Amino acid sequence: MVSTRSSSGITPRPPKSYDAGSDIVPTKNPRRAATKSPRSTAPAGGHSHKPTPLTLLWLAVSLPLVAWDTGYVLGRPHTMPGGSLHWPLWVPYELYGRVDHVYGSKAWDAGLGFTGAQGMMNLVETVLYAVYWGLWWRNKDGRGAVGGRAGGLAVTVGFAASVMTFSKTVLYWLNEYYSGFDNIGHNSLSSLVWLWIIPNGLWLVFPCYMIYALGGEIVDALAGVSGPAVKDE
Numbered sequence: 001m002v003s004t005r006s007s008s009g010i011t012p013r014p015p016k017s018y019d020a021g022s023d024i025v026p027t028k029n030p031r032r033a034a035t036k037s038p039r040s041t042a043p044a045g046g047h048s049h050k051p052t053p054l055t056l057l058w059l060a061v062s063l064p065l066v067a068w069d070t071g072y073v074l075g076r077p078h079t080m081p082g083g084s085l086h087w088p089l090w091v092p093y094e095l096y097g098r099v100d101h102v103y104g105s106k107a108w109d110a111g112l113g114f115t116g117a118q119g120m121m122n123l124v125e126t127v128l129y130a131v132y133w134g135l136w137w138r139n140k141d142g143r144g145a146v147g148g149r150a151g152g153l154a155v156t157v158g159f160a161a162s163v164m165t166f167s168k169t170v171l172y173w174l175n176e177y178y179s180g181f182d183n184i185g186h187n188s189l190s191s192l193v194w195l196w197i198i199p200n201g202l203w204l205v206f207p208c209y210m211i212y213a214l215g216g217e218i219v220d221a222l223a224g225v226s227g228p229a230v231k232d233e
Contacts (some may be wrong), residue, residue, distance in 0.1 A: 032126075046147055047152060047221045048148075049146055049151040050144050050145035051158075054209065058206045058210070062202075063130070064180035066125065068089070069119075071090075073103070074116070074123070075124070076108055076116075078196065079093070079094070080104075080108065081094045081097070096195070099192075099195045100196060101182075101186055102114065102115050103115065121168050125164050128158075128164070129161050132157045135150050136154050149167035152221070155183055156218070158210065158225075159211065163211055166204060166207040169204050172200065173200070184196055186227050188222045
């Protein structure tokens, strides 16, 4: 018989096998386990969106004005001076139609399609802004923020609407430039500044601000999910 005792006279203990029912769980390499996963850079609570006070103020001011403007454009000729719907809601357009002939009888009599086309774009923009506001209002928490899919959708819709508004307004200005200021060139400088440049300029400044704010938020959210991992030193 072959002896199982070692030369020192002590019988070595066989290695302990792992029992599936025991409390001992094999662990991975400690150093590897401590390494941060490349996808662990997202915020712990996930993405949430909270409109800035300036964004909410701009929507409160612009949405009624754009709806008013869209109603005038798409309701022509009934909303124009002499039309059955002109008084009292669209009376100010009698003056504005003389300042900007795109809104006046000159464009209507000539069959200019640009006015109606930009009016339809206004309608789409207004719906998108209403969807953005509705998503925020219905899903906001106690902090005034909306998270999850509703928050992501709100940011996406708001960003798309603001890009649409900014682009359309730039096109409106370029249309005047490339037509030799055919519709506004008859105004005095003072009238042009106060009744055309400043009012229309607001639809460049504030949508540009929303593009910056919402676009930056989208970039930050995407970077938090799929940005490069930070290596531990």
